[in-house]
Amino acid sequence: MSQKEPDSQIGYLHSEDTYPELIIECDSRSLCTDEAVGKDLWKKAKYQKRPSFNLVGETEDEQRTYGKSDIDRIWVAVDGMGGDYAPGTILEGCLRAVELLPLKIRFVAEPELFDLAVQELRLEDKLQRALSNGLIELIPSGISIAMSEEPTMVRRKCRASINIAMDLVRIGRATSMYSAGNSGAVMASAIFRLGRLVGIDRPAIGALFPTKDPNQQVLVLDVGANTDCKPSYLHQFALLGNIYSQYVLQVEQPRIGLINIGEEDCKGNELCLKTYPLLMAENRFNFVGNCEGRDVLSGNFDVVICDGFTGNVMLKFLESVGSVLLEVLRAELPRGRRGKVGSAFLQRNLVRIKKRLDHAEHGGALLLGINGISVIGHGSSKALSVVSALRLAYSAAHHNVMSDLKKLSTAIVN
Amino acid sequence: MSQKEPDSQIGYLHSEDTYPELIIECDSRSLCTDEAVGKDLWKKAKYQKRPSFNLVGETEDEQRTYGKSDIDRIWVAVDGMGGDYAPGTILEGCLRAVELLPLKIRFVAEPELFDLAVQELRLEDKLQRALSNGLIELIPSGISIAMSEEPTMVRRKCRASINIAMDLVRIGRATSMYSAGNSGAVMASAIFRLGRLVGIDRPAIGALFPTKDPNQQVLVLDVGANTDCKPSYLHQFALLGNIYSQYVLQVEQPRIGLINIGEEDCKGNELCLKTYPLLMAENRFNFVGNCEGRDVLSGNFDVVICDGFTGNVMLKFLESVGSVLLEVLRAELPRGRRGKVGSAFLQRNLVRIKKRLDHAEHGGALLLGINGISVIGHGSSKALSVVSALRLAYSAAHHNVMSDLKKLSTAIVN
Structure with missing residues (x-):
């Protein structure tokens, strides 16, 4: 799986309590209304066990720990806040998906809502296991984009989970992203963050x-x-x-x-x-x-x-x-x-x-025509739908569809 | 069932060999390209047994012959040439419908194609029985409008089966009409022949x-x-x-x-x-x-x-x-x-x-917003669909939906 070089405009801060913080690029032309910027670090250390953002098979240590089969796993970024039953049900689906599919998940969510959902659905043990095995990583996000909001809100709510998941693809920290959120917003975020293919x-x-x-x-x-x-x-x-x-x-x-x-x-x-x-x-x-x-x-x-x-x-x-x-x-x-x-x-x-x-x-469903792989789920996605969507994300990334779509760009302009 | 007075512009000729001919009103502004006008009388006398166009229960003779239950039957005009399997399958459906439903059918078709279809599907005996019982009447038509033709062809092919069926409703010789033909043409014909409800x-x-x-x-x-x-x-x-x-x-x-x-x-x-x-x-x-x-x-x-x-x-x-x-x-x-x-x-x-x-x-399906009841069938209608559509035509005519829709007209303009 080819990985892109991190984008120079985006970097990672490993915060003091070992949580990574994504510095999200904001559109200077639009006002960022996300008040949570800078305040929404994932404060609680109870889940995370390992330093984040080592690409799969990147470190010798990782190769030793997870063995050959694990090295084949590919990273998928998940917008944990998208969908009517987010974040709980989305997490539930992700936990099932990592058992069934050769992937690892960078799960982006608002920490407080996430914690509540984990308690409510009693997912503590399962989550803990997945975290210890390095199959899931948690990434904090700012205020999310509601289902009823205008897609252009992705430019104002810069640290929304959709945007962060999209940026993970952009900088090569995930091969693909999945969101069951506002599909207009997913598309807008994909256009702004990943860009369209030439000619589309x-x-x-x-x-x-x-x-x-x-x-x-x-x-x-x-x-x-x-x-x-x-x-x-x-x-x-x-x-x-x-x-x-x-x-x-x-x-x-x-x-x-x-x-x-x-x-x-x-x-x-x-x-x-x-x-x-x-x-x-x-x-x-x-x-x-x-x-x-x-x-x-x-x-x-x-x-x-x-x-x-x-x-x-x-x-x-x-x-x-x-x-x-x-x-x-x-x-x-x-x-x-x-x-x-x-x-x-x-x-x-x-x-x-x-x-x-x-x-x-x-x-x-796949978002086609952008410079990266995004899978969009139904707003009403339950755990089984999430697994199914992640299977699609895996499949598209695995077949390296992006390189073919980029070839298409050339074909369209010629 | 209230019957309208025959329109003064439209009359009936009982041709020498007892077949009725509808003199179809042509739009003077458009050229009538139907070469068959005047030539397409139903030449063969083998099916028809009774003089046509007595309204149900209209004559004492009819009342004696068919009894009380038959008097309750209402007339429906059928475009015999509409649909992918017309006219044979449409006739087949009509023959079944008159056995199941309290209606009589004025069947409009191109005589030559009709005869061929009757032979092919071996419907002679059944048809003969229905004709003798006065449950079906045959009305000859000119060249039909093909599925692929522009709806406006209804103005040029004046004697097309769709137009004749529509006119039967207009002059009160049928309570409703059914066509499985080109739905655009059915609508155009309905607008030209029956007119729209006020405000629609x-x-x-x-x-x-x-x-x-x-x-x-x-x-x-x-x-x-x-x-x-x-x-x-x-x-x-x-x-x-x-x-x-x-x-x-x-x-x-x-x-x-x-x-x-x-x-x-x-x-x-x-x-x-x-x-x-x-x-x-x-x-x-x-x-x-x-x-x-x-x-x-x-x-x-x-x-x-x-x-x-x-x-x-x-x-x-x-x-x-x-x-x-x-x-x-x-x-x-x-x-x-x-x-x-x-x-x-x-x-x-x-x-x-x-x-x-x-x-x-x-x-x-019902054509709503016109000054009469038209039921449109699928182009691919088979006999069972025809029965089902005729049931709808009966039901709408039986409930006297037109008088309610005319009330709507008043409601819309007020």
């Missing part, structure tokens, strides 16, 4: 939807970053999705579709009508035409392009349909005497079906 | 989605008539949906939601941000706020408002999710020995689940 006007959020074929997924983008789009944005989404599908999902020649309300090229809203010829004229990917709502899960497309409003509605709708149908199953299957007997026989298979439909299993 | 800029297509609660449906509009919307359109959709939900679905105080990507009023695309305050300021209905994709099927809303692009994608997506999940069930349930035994016990319940999920069961 607006980054997009790409989500993987299941298809009829259990072995195939379809990448849908944008699912929420850009509510109002221009045709050129959709064109760029197609370029981004194409690369991602090729290099991370290993699809040789991804079939790209444009979400529309009819198959014919004369159908659609103004945006689609203007986008269609752009995609049609493109020879850098395989545009196969319009994709109606009913075709998204058909398995006939590998990448599906849409504006962020439509994609977001569709993503959330999909999740709910799964749970509605589970309720239908629960209500209908055991009806009657035969139903009761049959259902009893099917317990194990029903659990598997639930797992396949459950959105928590598909709980992360 | 753009009619909308409203579809009923199932919810978690088997006894509750949610009305989603628009699902395809208006791909690009203004805030005032969405405002009017809310007014239309409110009345429809109250009078046809019998919801006392419908809870109205606006499709958006977040619950907060600051979230959304430009259209939603501008629509929200309009709905908020309204006191003629109960606007309960933004409705995310995941909330549509929650049962927390009775009416959900969105632009026709988003609604159409969602509608088609919903249908496909049902069938994808059925495939998941089919694949996962019988796995293993216990699974096979259990599935065998569950056969009957599985059929019921399939029925509840199958989109063919939910196969029609």
Whole structure:
């Protein structure tokens, strides 16, 4: 895993009580309203056991301590304050993830809220173990950005957890970051802190939807970053999705579709009508035409392009349909005497079906088009979703998708 | 059922071989390119047995022949040429519908294609029976409007089946019409032939989605008539949906939601941000706020408002999710020995689940905001969808929804 050199504008202070403090670069043009700057060091020493920010396998000591398999672990920065159930549930997911996946987590959170959540969920022992094993590190943050706040608040709340997690990626202290917070704010922070890829006007959020074929997924983008789009944005989404599908999902020649309300090229809203010829004229990917709502899960497309409003509605709708149908199953299957007997026989298979439909299993989306890997979770993420999103973060970092996306930049400008 | 007086501009010719011919009013400003005008009389006499266009229960003879229950049947005009499998499958659905529902059908189609389809599907006997019983009448039409054609073609192809079916409603020869054709063309024809309700800029297509609660449906509009919307359109959709939900679905105080990507009023695309305050300021209905994709099927809303692009994608997506999940069930349930035994016990319940999920069961949408009842089916409608759509046409006509919608007109302008 290639690591970037620390950025000269950002440095680390190992505070007296061994906690690192990130000096966060503030935008001089906007007023930093974060009153906690400088005051919110992680005061309590009870969790942290080791000095922070040794890259994995960096020191001989670390190599001796954690052994070969641990050296392969990669660092992921987690915005511990993002999401409706943060920070407790996010931490819970992280603790599970480090048991299941070859990664280590730099967990960024407001210390006081974090401590409360740890007590509430009784995670002290588990956390302590993970800290002692060096699988989790805690990084203090300032006041967080609320779900209802404007994305631009990332410029005022400089020490918000989103910003710190993003900076960890920027300076190479993490290979990727994950946040279940305000997705607009995650995107804004990514743009300000990591920057866009050359040739990309607006980054997009790409989500993987299941298809009829259990072995195939379809990448849908944008699912929420850009509510109002221009045709050129959709064109760029197609370029981004194409690369991602090729290099991370290993699809040789991804079939790209444009979400529309009819198959014919004369159908659609103004945006689609203007986008269609752009995609049609493109020879850098395989545009196969319009994709109606009913075709998204058909398995006939590998990448599906849409504006962020439509994609977001569709993503959330999909999740709910799964749970509605589970309720239908629960209500209908055991009806009657035969139903009761049959259902009893099917317990194990029903659990598997639930797992396949459950959105928590598909709980992360990638921010594409920025200069680093960011995974965005649902605001309502529970522990299982967090694990699933971290799996995605690992997978993207592991496949070194960034280097491919940077190649794309060159391709777009040329 | 109140019947309108025949429009003076439109009359009927009973052709020599007893087939009625509709003299279709053509827009003098647009050139009528339909070469078949005047030539496409239904030449073959083999199906038709009775003189056409006696309104149900209109003649004593009819009352004697068909008895009391038949008098209660209402006339529905069907665009026999609309849809991917027209006219055969549409006729098949109509033949089934007249057995199940208290209605009679005026079936409009191109005679030659109709004859071919009847032969192909071997519907001769069934059709003959329905004709002899006066449950179906055949009306010849000119060249149809293709799925890929511009909606404005309804002004050039004056004798297209959509136009004739619409005119039957206009002159009171049918209480409602059904088409599974080009939905843009259906809307255009409805606007030109029937006219909009006073105060309504753009009619909308409203579809009923199932919810978690088997006894509750949610009305989603628009699902395809208006791909690009203004805030005032969405405002009017809310007014239309409110009345429809109250009078046809019998919801006392419908809870109205606006499709958006977040619950907060600051979230959304430009259209939603501008629509929200309009709905908020309204006191003629109960606007309960933004409705995310995941909330549509929650049962927390009775009416959900969105632009026709988003609604159409969602509608088609919903249908496909049902069938994808059925495939998941089919694949996962019988796995293993216990699974096979259990599935065998569950056969009957599985059929019921399939029925509840199958989109063919939910196969029609209402065109709201025009001066008459039009039901639009999916382009891919099969016989079962046709029956389901005709049930909706019957239900709307039976509840006399038009008189309530006309009251709305007064409410909107006041």
